[in-house]
Amino acid sequence: STVRDKLYIETPVLHSFPLSDLTGMKVYLKLDNLQPPGSFKMRGISHLIQKAAQNGTCEHVYCASGGNAGLAAAFASKQLGIPCTIILPVTTPAFVADSLKVLDAEVRVHGEVYDEAKNLALELSKQCGSLYVPAFEHPDIWEGHSSMIVEAARQMQVKPDVVVVSVGGGGLLNGVIQGMRQVGWDDVPVVAMETHGAHSFDAAIKAGEVVTLPAITSVAKTLGALSVTPSILEYYKEAKPPIINCLVTDKEAVSACVKFSDDHRFLVEPACGASLAAIYSEVILRLKEEGKLTKASSVLVIVCGGAIVSSSVMEAWKLQYQL
Numbered sequence: 173s174t175v176r177d178k179l180y181i182e183t184p185v186l187h188s189f190p191l192s193d194l195t196g197m198k199v200y201l202k203l204d205n206l207q208p209p210g211s212f213k214m215r216g217i218s219h220l221i222q223k224a225a226q227n228g229t230c231e232h233v234y235c236a237s238g239g240n241a242g243l244a245a246a247f248a249s250k251q252l253g254i255p256c257t258i259i260l261p262v263t264t265p266a267f268v269a270d271s272l273k274v275l276d277a278e279v280r281v282h283g284e285v286y287d288e289a290k291n292l293a294l295e296l297s298k299q300c301g302s303l304y305v306p307a308f309e310h311p312d313i314w315e316g317h318s319s320m321i322v323e324a325a326r327q328m329q330v331k332p333d334v335v336v337v338s339v340g341g342g343g344l345l346n347g348v349i350q351g352m353r354q355v356g357w358d359d360v361p362v363v364a365m366e367t368h369g370a371h372s373f374d375a376a377i378k379a380g381e382v383v384t385l386p387a388i389t390s391v392a393k394t395l396g397a398l399s400v401t402p403s404i405l406e407y408y409k410e411a412k413p414p415i416i417n418c419l420v421t422d423k424e425a426v427s428a429c430v431k432f433s434d435d436h437r438f439l440v441e442p443a444c445g446a447s448l449a450a451i452y453s454e455v456i457l458r459l460k461e462e463g464k465l466t467k468a469s470s471v472l473v474i475v476c477g478g479a480i481v482s483s484s485v486m487e488a489w490k491l492q493y494q495l
């Protein structure tokens with residue numbers, strides 16, 4: 173990619189002994205929860221903003237977000253000295269707005285879901301010189317995200333048998349697919365995880381086209397795009413790499429977050445818990461038993477992270493889900 177001095181950091185691939193012991197598989201974790209704003213978003217969002225700033229078309233950043241894309245946009249804008257306005261749906265907790273203000277971003281709350289916040293961001297960014305930053309639907313975002321696989325391929329030396337990733341609007345999945353094609357992993361199956369109630373990819377696969385969910389009813393609010401970006405359906409049909417979409421419940425996603433905090437002392441969102449549930453709720457083992465996966469002795473889980481979580485929020489989830 174043409175961007176100099178990147179704003180995202182290289183993150184470790186950790187061979188997880190607790191998760192490997194639990195499953196009998198070699199479980200590797202790409203710790204993108206360690207990105208400065210708290211999620212993998214920093215890769216694609218900062219890449220898009222830097223590319224625009226290098227082309228001189230960026231005097232004000234407008235980003236609608238469930239939270240993490242907004243935090244990444246605010247982080248990148250602050251480091252680049254560009255004014256930034258983030259539009260949050262009402263479902264985003266107030267502490268996110270506080271974090272954004274610390275990053276000198278202007279915060280507007282608008283709409284019940286991401287898709288409504290997006291409309292206001294698009295409106296505001298019509299002013300000349302402004303840059304609208306989508307949360308997931310842009311090739312520059314996918315190009316930035318693909319760096320996580322280029323890094324992982326160098327760090328792991330060997331190809332994993334499976335890659336696990338969460339799906340909201342599909343930007344992360346797009347970036348992972350593009351990275352996998354770059355490093356020659358286009359024969360490694362991708363298990364694409366969603367929660368029931370944020371299952372826009374599952375709905376699109378079943379309908380054979382992009383469909384719009386009536387609402388987001390999952391606790392994994394940052395998987396909460398009502399519809400996926402169309403290009404992931406192309407990737408799904410091309411099956412290079414093959415994509416297997418799986419759903420877990422909110423309880424399984426939150427339970428995975430709790431177990432992950434005990435096993436590795438990281439706090440992550442249910443959006444990330446959906447991917448970890450592929451291990452903790454034995455989704456991978458079941459796919460192997462069903463013959464949908466031929467090999468699963470080594471699994472790379474993309475730990476996408478998420479900052480819309482805290483120790484008190486986690487305690488409340490434990491009570492709510494009787495964990």
Ligand SMILES: COC[C@H](NCc1c(COP(=O)(O)O)cnc(C)c1O)C(=O)O
Nearest residue numbers: 237238240241340341342343344394478
């Ligand atoms: C409504 O929200 C969309 C987007 N979150 C997206 C997101 C995803 C899914 O990534 P995607 O598939 O949307 O590129 C996974 N894991 C985490 C922690 C995320 O924050 C946002 O923050 O604006």
